[in-house]
Amino acid sequence: MMPIEQDPTPNTKSPSINPHHHTSNRSSDDCSPHGEPSASTKAISPCLEDDDFESPPPPPHFSVLHGSLRPIILKFEDVTCNITLPPTTDSACCLGNPDPKQTRIVLNGVSGIVRPGELLAMLGPSGSGKTTLLTALGGRLPGKVTGSVSYNGQPFSGSIKRKIGFVTQDDVLYPHLTVLETLTYAALLRLPKGLTRQEKMGQAEVVIMELGLVRCRNTMVGGPLLRGISGGERKRVSIGQEMLVNPSLLLLDEPTSGLDSTTAQRILAILRGLARGGRTVMATIHQPSSRLYRMFDKVMVLSDGSPIYTGSATRVMDYFNSIGFKPGFNLVNPADFLLDLANGIVADTTQDDQHELHGRSERHDHASSTKQFLISSYRKNLYPVLKAEIQQSLHDPIHPNSRLPSRSSERQWTTTWWEQFMVLLRRGLKERRHESYSGLRIFQVLSVAFISGLLWWHSDISHLQDQVGLLFFFSIFWGFFPLFNAIFAFPQERPMLIRERASGMYRLSSYYFARMVGDLPMELVLPTIFVTITYYMGGLKPSPVTFLLTLSITLYNVLVSQGLGLALGAMLMDVKQATTLASVTMLVFLLAGGYYIQHIPPFINWLKYISFSHYCYKLLVGVQYSENEVYDCGLEMPCKVVDYPIIKHLGIHDLGFDVAVLTIMLVGYRLLAYVALRMGQPH
Ligand SMILES: Nc1ncnc2c1ncn2[C@@H]1O[C@H](COP(=O)(O)OP(=O)(O)OP(=O)(O)O)[C@@H](O)[C@H]1O
Numbered sequence: 001m002m003p004i005e006q007d008p009t010p011n012t013k014s015p016s017i018n019p020h021h022h023t024s025n026r027s028s029d030d031c032s033p034h035g036e037p038s039a040s041t042k043a044i045s046p047c048l049e050d051d052d053f054e055s056p057p058p059p060p061h062f063s064v065l066h067g068s069l070r071p072i073i074l075k076f077e078d079v080t081c082n083i084t085l086p087p088t089t090d091s092a093c094c095l096g097n098p099d100p101k102q103t104r105i106v107l108n109g110v111s112g113i114v115r116p117g118e119l120l121a122m123l124g125p126s127g128s129g130k131t132t133l134l135t136a137l138g139g140r141l142p143g144k145v146t147g148s149v150s151y152n153g154q155p156f157s158g159s160i161k162r163k164i165g166f167v168t169q170d171d172v173l174y175p176h177l178t179v180l181e182t183l184t185y186a187a188l189l190r191l192p193k194g195l196t197r198q199e200k201m202g203q204a205e206v207v208i209m210e211l212g213l214v215r216c217r218n219t220m221v222g223g224p225l226l227r228g229i230s231g232g233e234r235k236r237v238s239i240g241q242e243m244l245v246n247p248s249l250l251l252l253d254e255p256t257s258g259l260d261s262t263t264a265q266r267i268l269a270i271l272r273g274l275a276r277g278g279r280t281v282m283a284t285i286h287q288p289s290s291r292l293y294r295m296f297d298k299v300m301v302l303s304d305g306s307p308i309y310t311g312s313a314t315r316v317m318d319y320f321n322s323i324g325f326k327p328g329f330n331l332v333n334p335a336d337f338l339l340d341l342a343n344g345i346v347a348d349t350t351q352d353d354q355h356e357l358h359g360r361s362e363r364h365d366h367a368s369s370t371k372q373f374l375i376s377s378y379r380k381n382l383y384p385v386l387k388a389e390i391q392q393s394l395h396d397p398i399h400p401n402s403r404l405p406s407r408s409s410e411r412q413w414t415t416t417w418w419e420q421f422m423v424l425l426r427r428g429l430k431e432r433r434h435e436s437y438s439g440l441r442i443f444q445v446l447s448v449a450f451i452s453g454l455l456w457w458h459s460d461i462s463h464l465q466d467q468v469g470l471l472f473f474f475s476i477f478w479g480f481f482p483l484f485n486a487i488f489a490f491p492q493e494r495p496m497l498i499r500e501r502a503s504g505m506y507r508l509s510s511y512y513f514a515r516m517v518g519d520l521p522m523e524l525v526l527p528t529i530f531v532t533i534t535y536y537m538g539g540l541k542p543s544p545v546t547f548l549l550t551l552s553i554t555l556y557n558v559l560v561s562q563g564l565g566l567a568l569g570a571m572l573m574d575v576k577q578a579t580t581l582a583s584v585t586m587l588v589f590l591l592a593g594g595y596y597i598q599h600i601p602p603f604i605n606w607l608k609y610i611s612f613s614h615y616c617y618k619l620l621v622g623v624q625y626s627e628n629e630v631y632d633c634g635l636e637m638p639c640k641v642v643d644y645p646i647i648k649h650l651g652i653h654d655l656g657f658d659v660a661v662l663t664i665m666l667v668g669y670r671l672l673a674y675v676a677l678r679m680g681q682p683h
Contacts, residue, residue, distance in 0.1 A: 070163060071116035072151050072248040072280050074137065075390050079147035081107040081132055081305075106132045107145070108306045111383065113390050114282055114298065116248070119275040121293075121313070122284040123335060124302035124342050130284035131169065131253050133302070137282065138166045138251045140502055151249065161504050162414070165242030169253040171234045172499045174431045175223030179213050179237055180204065182221055185427045186241045189505045192414045207240040211270065232263035239270065242503075250274060252283040261289050268295045290333040303342040308374040310386055323377045344370040413507065420506040424514035432518065442526070448477065449530045453537025460539065461631040464644050468621060470538050471550075472595040475616035478527050478554050479561045480586050485523070486565025487578045489515060490677060494573055497677075512674055519562070527551075527558050541624055549623040557616040560662055563669030564612070570676035589613040598649040612665050615658040622652040 085102045107129045114120045122130045136145045139156035151160045173182055183204035191200045208217050213236055221237060222228015229237070235255055242250060252271065256264035272295050275281040285292065293299075296313040309316055316334060320326070325346065327337040340346070344367025413420070435441070456470045490497075497511065531551045536542075540550070564585070568578045591597065592607035593614045600608070608614040625641040633639035641647060 069246060069278050070248050071278055072160075072163060073116065073153075074114045074149075074151060074249055074280050074282070075112075075153075076137060076149045077111045077147055077387070077390055079107055079110045079133065079136060079145055079149065080105070081129070081136060081141065081145045083144070106305050107136070108304075109147070110300075110302070110305075110307050111147075111386055111390065112298075112300055112307075112310050113386070114280050116278050116280050117275055118297045119272050119281045119283070119295065120298040120300060121288065121296040122282065122300045122302065123288070123338050124284075125339060126286075128302040128342060129305040130302060132305075134251050134253050134282065134284055138164055138502075140166070158504065162245065163248045165239075165245065165247030165250040166503065167235075167238050167242055167250070167252040167255060168499060169257065170495075171238045172495045173221045173223075173234065173237060174427070174496070175221055175226050175228060176431050176434055177427070178218050178220055179229060179233070180208065180217045181427075181430060182237055183207055183240055183244065185423055186505075187244050188415075188423045189420060189500075190245050190414060190503070193416065193419075203244055207243050211236040211240050211243070212266075213237065213240065230263075232259050232267065235259065235267060236270070239267070243274075245503075247279065249280045250282070252281070254284050254286055256288070256292070257286050261291065264289075265291055265295075268292050285335075287339070288333075288335045290335065293333065293335045299338070301338050301342050303344070303371045303374060306371075306375045306378075307382075308342060308371070308378050309338070310378075310382060319382070323374075323381070341370070341374060344368060344374075346370055413504070415506070417507060417510050420510035421514050424506060424511055425518050428514055428518040441522075445481075445526045445530050446533075449533040450537075453534045456534070456538035458537075458539035461629075461641075462633070464631055464641065465646060467538075467540065467624070468644075468646055469595065470534070470540070471620040471624060472593065472617050474531070474534075474550070474554055474620055475557055475593065475613045476586075476590055478530075478558050479589060479613045479616070481526075482523055482558045482562040483565040483568075483582055483586060484579065486519070486562045487569045487582055488575055489519070489566055490569045490673070491573050491575050491578065494680075508678055509674075512677065516670070523558055523562055524555055527554050546623055550620060553616055553619045553623065556659075556662055556666070557612060560612045560616075560665045560669065563666055563673065566673040567669045567676060570673040570680070573680060586613075593617055594650050595646070598646065609661075612662060615662050618650055618652065619655055619658050619662075621647060621650060622655045622658075625652065627652075 082103045083106055085104055110129075110133055112120070122133065124130050132141070135141050137149055139149075139161055149156065151163075154160065177185070184201050187200040187204040187207075188197070191203060195203075208214060213233060216229045216233050220226065220228045221234065228234075239252070239255065250271070255267050255271065259267065271281050271283060275297070288296075293313065298311060299309065299313045299316060300307060301309040301316075309319060311319070313334075316338065317327070320337075320341065325341060327334075415423075452470070452473060456466060459466045459470060461467060493515075500506065501508065501511075528551060531547075531554050535547055535550060540546070565578075565582065568582055568585075569575070572578045572581065588607060589611035590613065592600065592604075592611050594608055594617060625647070627642055629641040630638035631641055631644075633644075642652065
């Protein structure tokens with residue numbers, strides 16, 4: 001077994017974890033915006049452009065990360081995964097009858113062992129099951145796989161989850177946070193209570209230096225609509241987020257995809273350095289160059305979910321030669337040769353006598369028979385040896401450090417509920433500040449406020465219908481607007497929520513409350529401005545008490561409508577479906593609200609009782625006019641407001657009941673959103 005945290009770069013100096021140690025003056029065209037890196041920074045992780053990597057950079061030195069490294073031996077045996085495909089309707093073949101449910105084997109008896117210090121690369125054509133296997137090994141496919149997976153001989157558990165770093169193929173990052181913010185928030189959420197805030201922030205700085213991210217530390221990560229850091233830098237930020245917890249087992253899904261070969265080589269050098277530091281590293285790699293291939297210790301090749309090779313990277317050619325497959329003269333990259341074989345392509349191979357013995361012509365003709373041959377050769381030649389190695393390793397001496405905490409001693413969360421809430425709240429406010437305080441949104445509300453203020457300019461009580469119309473508009477506008485804003489909240493954040501919850505970063509409840517509270521300021525500020533402008537421009541009752549009551553009812557309505565939006569978003573997790581349902585719902589609320597139609601047929605009259613706009617409208621009218629208030633109706637005697645048909649029909653009594661119903665809706669919708677969110681969680 002490799003020694004733990006051996007230093008692969010003995011001449012380099014450990015960096016300080018002082019967050020400010022590399023911020024001396026520096027000219028603007030240097031790669032760090034903050035100045036000359038210290039000697040230690042230069043030595044360990046020089047501030048390099050991707051182009052600078054003609055040769056692999058020195059491996060990183062993560063020994064300054066917190067916590068001792070507990071080496072993990074990863075073993076998996078006969079891992080099999082079947083998926084049930086949804087029934088399909090193929091009119092050509094089945095005359096419109098849906099196919100019965102079909103199952104498909106995605107992984108078929110995959111075995112392997114990876115030890116600390118080793119870098120295993122998983123190769124195979126697209127769809128061969130690499131991601132599925134990696135996800136299963138990361139404990140993220142519970143109940144869907146059979147076979148055994150163990151970590152130092154123990155099954156997957158919460159404490160093991162916290163020792164695994166999992167880097168997904170797509171970098172799930174907040175686009176509006178800088179690299180430093182991304183890593184700092186991750187450190188605050190993932191590092192244990194024992195460390196101070198400063199120490200946690202220091203760890204983020206260490207990761208930034210070690211992964212060569214100094215020059216972009218204050219650059220926004222960016223996304224599809226926002227130019228940010230480069231693809232290679234994004235990948236390093238994703239790896240950095242996992243490195244913060246000093247994982248013993250690092251699983252990476254295609255960390256080099258979409259990167260140029262030099263950047264890919266850089267990433268691989270980092271991974272190799274991490275392995276040499278005593279970690280177990282396993283990665284899927286799509287199309288490695290021969291330069292990259294040389295950096296692997298072990299390879300596993302999958303073909304249609306079945307292994308055709310598992311073992312040393314350097315002995316792969318010998319093995320395939322021994323069963324009759326040799327690359328053609330022009331093929332120098334072993335990875336290309338392996339991928340061809342996994343696809344059943346043998347056109348580039350030359351044959352030897354042994355090849356002849358195995359029925360050359362059939363294999364040439366049929367890719368599938370070639371694959372079958374390779375799979376059966378693996379079962380015959382490699383699997384027994386591998387199985388013996390897995391069994392034998394049960395007796396491997398395990399380093400004292402490598403004993404993972406038992407279930408009873410494992411702590412469920414590394415930080416308290418309150419800490420999680422506060423960090424998530426701050427992070428959410430930072431990430432969403434651009435949208436919350438977007439000029440466009442403010443312009444939208446202000447323009448509607450002024451236009452409606454002008455339309456209802458100093459409306460008089462003698463035009464009672466107009467005034468009541470304004471109050472109805474309050475309830476509808478502040479029903480629609482927050483509802484449609486809230487719908488996007490959870491569907492947009494779902495990938496991040498799944499990723500972070502799968503790493504055990506925080507409780508769902510702390511995330512949920514942070515999101516609720518974080519959205520409040522903007523959700524309440526805009527309606528307050530709106531009501532203030534429109535109320536006085538529209539000539540509603542100038543009493544401060546009535547104004548404050550009107551404002552409070554509108555804000556209450558906003559909270560209820562926001563709750564409904566959150567619930568729809570969380571239940572459907574699809575913005576298109578949720579907005580469609582929301583628009584139908586609001587249209588029903590609008591029509592059944594009691595303003596447009598007074599004589600709704602009794603069999604459908606109940607609709608108004610589920611409409612929060614109806615209750616809000618009733619309350620707004622109720623606080624605006626008193627029971628004995630009169631207005632000039634053009635008759636000899638002034639008329640009573642409560643006798644005005646539209647108000648009479650609405651009935652402005654029992655306002656306490658309306659408040660109670662709105663309160664039930666306020667809590668109920670939010671509870672529904674939380675339950676839907678919890679049920680949609682993979683763990
Ligand atoms: N939940 C699922 N529903 C339907 N098909 C699935 C599901 N999960 C996996 N598959 C199928 O299983 C096969 C293996 O998928 P997987 O993502 O593991 O392949 P891969 O080797 O990682 O591919 P790539 O290199 O393109 O990412 C694919 O054909 C995929 O379509």
